Amino acid sequence: MLKTFSIKEVAKKFDLSISTIRYYDKRGLLPFVAKNAAGYRIFTETDLNLIKTIVCLKNTGMSINNIKTYIELVMAGPSSIDERKKLLLNHRRQVLQEQQVLADNLREVDFKIKKYESPDAESVIKNELEYVAREKKKLNL
Amino acid sequence: MLKTFSIKEVAKKFDLSISTIRYYDKRGLLPFVAKNAAGYRIFTETDLNLIKTIVCLKNTGMSINNIKTYIELVMAGPSSIDERKKLLLNHRRQVLQEQQVLADNLREVDFKIKKYESPDAESVIKNELEYVAREKKKLNL
DNA sequence: GGTTGCCCTAAACTATAGTTTAGGGTTTAA
DNA sequence: TTAAACCCTAAACTATAGTTTAGGGCAACC
Numbered sequence: 500m501l502k503t504f505s506i507k508e509v510a511k512k513f514d515l516s517i518s519t520i521r522y523y524d525k526r527g528l529l530p531f532v533a534k535n536a537a538g539y540r541i542f543t544e545t546d547l548n549l550i551k552t553i554v555c556l557k558n559t560g561m562s563i564n565n566i567k568t569y570i571e572l573v574m575a576g577p578s579s580i581d582e583r584k585k586l587l588l589n590h591r592r593q594v595l596q597e598q599q600v601l602a603d604n605l606r607e608v609d610f611k612i613k614k615y616e617s618p619d620a621e622s623v624i625k626n627e628l629e630y631v632a633r634e635k636k637k638l639n640l
Numbered sequence: 641m642l643k644t645f646s647i648k649e650v651a652k653k654f655d656l657s658i659s660t661i662r663y664y665d666k667r668g669l670l671p672f673v674a675k676n677a678a679g680y681r682i683f684t685e686t687d688l689n690l691i692k693t694i695v696c697l698k699n700t701g702m703s704i705n706n707i708k709t710y711i712e713l714v715m716a717g718p719s720s721i722d723e724r725k726k727l728l729l730n731h732r733r734q735v736l737q738e739q740q741v742l743a744d745n746l747r748e749v750d751f752k753i754k755k756y757e758s759p760d761a762e763s764v765i766k767n768e769l770e771y772v773a774r775e776k777k778k779l780n781l
Numbered sequence: 782g783g784t785t786g787c788c789c790t791a792a793a794c795t796a797t798a799g800t801t802t803a804g805g806g807t808t809t810a811a
Numbered sequence: 812t813t814a815a816a817c818c819c820t821a822a823a824c825t826a827t828a829g830t831t832t833a834g835g836g837c838a839a840c841c
Contacts, residue, residue, distance in 0.1 A: 501779055506818075518800055521819085526798090531772075533781035537807055539818055541781055545772045552752065558745040563798070576769060577762045584756040587749055594746050598739065604699040605735050608728055611693065615725040624718045631672075631686045638642055640674035640682055648787070659830055662789085667828090678837055680788055704828070 504542040512547070513554050527567045528553055530574055549573065559594045645683040653688065654695050668708045669694055671715055690714065700735045 510517045523529055524540070531549060533541050542550075549570070556566045569586055572579040614620060651658045664670055665681070672690060674682050683691075690711070697707045710727055713720040755761060 501775060503779060516800080517818090519798085522799060525820095533776060533779075534819095535781075537818075538820085539807080541779070543772075543775050543779065543781070545768075545775055552748075555745045555748045558741055559749060560742075577765045580756050580761050580765065584753060587753050587756070591746065591749055591753065594742060594749070598742055598746075600699055601701075601735060601739055601742070604696045605732065605739075607693075607696045608700060608732055608735070612725060612728050612732065615721050615728070620721050621718045624721065627686075628717060631684075634642060634684050634686055635674060638644060638674075638682070638684065640676075640684070646787075657830080658788090660828085663829060666790095675789095678788075679790085680837080 502544060504547070506540050506542070509542050509547070509550065513550060515554070523553065523563070526563050528563065528570055530570065556590070559590065560597060561590055565590070643685060645688070647681050647683070650683050650688070650691065654691060656695070664694065664704070667704050669704065669711055671711065697731070700731065701738060702731055706731070 504512070506517050506520055509515075510520055520529070520540075524532060529540075529546075529550070532546055533543075535541050553566055553570070556569065557563075561569075565586070569583065572583045572586065614623070617623070645653070647658050647661055650656075651661055661670070661681075665673060670681075670687075670691070673687055674684075676682050694707055694711070697710065702710075706727070710724065713724045713727065755764070758764070
């Protein structure tokens, strides 16, 4: 028999809260999820694949609105393949850029850490402080 | 003479909006910025160094509150070097983890893109759709 | 000396992404 | 058959990070 999953099981599987899943549904990210007679969400195996994709897009910083657009394209069937590809390629570019920003700025953080690890950190920083004080004094600030 | 900068110049230099700089000040990120008799913020060269650090921490995803903590440590002088180092090392760990998440999930996105780029993408996706339909039918969903 | 451009604060407003609460049905296992 | 464990919606609430607006003061140039 085909296995189905409750909202609680799905939440656990993807490390989301139940309310987040409900929120995603309300925001239109889960139009493919069926409900039983009592109104309970019933998740199938293939639903989980799509949810994995949603989580993946979320984890790379895509907004709910854009994820919704992607899901709508998926629901539209094969005719939307080109648009889906365009959307994902665009997203990919943004992620690469974000990675670049992260890497560049992390290097700066690393410089600071090294500075603090240096044996003469204390005197260096004292000097900097004195310089700042002189600078403000000169400017009457 | 020592050069100083207006809020507008600083905003331009760091690609921030003027209101963001005011907001940062209000949140306690700029306790080192002096004001002239008229209440105008006057930024010195060394102020810019600290602002660069703030932007750097922001660009690596640190919250305003944690940046504030870091700035407070800086203002406390050399005695806080150890704590600053700890804070930055901790942040560094989080950034590395975020980079990992980004990289892992981007790989998934790349898989999807490749799938859409394949010549038989259309038939593959048609088959998937039919599978999903059969699945839901079997489950009476 | 007035007009244009800058600067200020305080407070309200916005966007995004959820979380929590209230009130109420359903399922399951003793 | 009832209590515990689940599930539901709607709506209010929260957190974060700003942006916008209202109402005024400075500054600098013509």
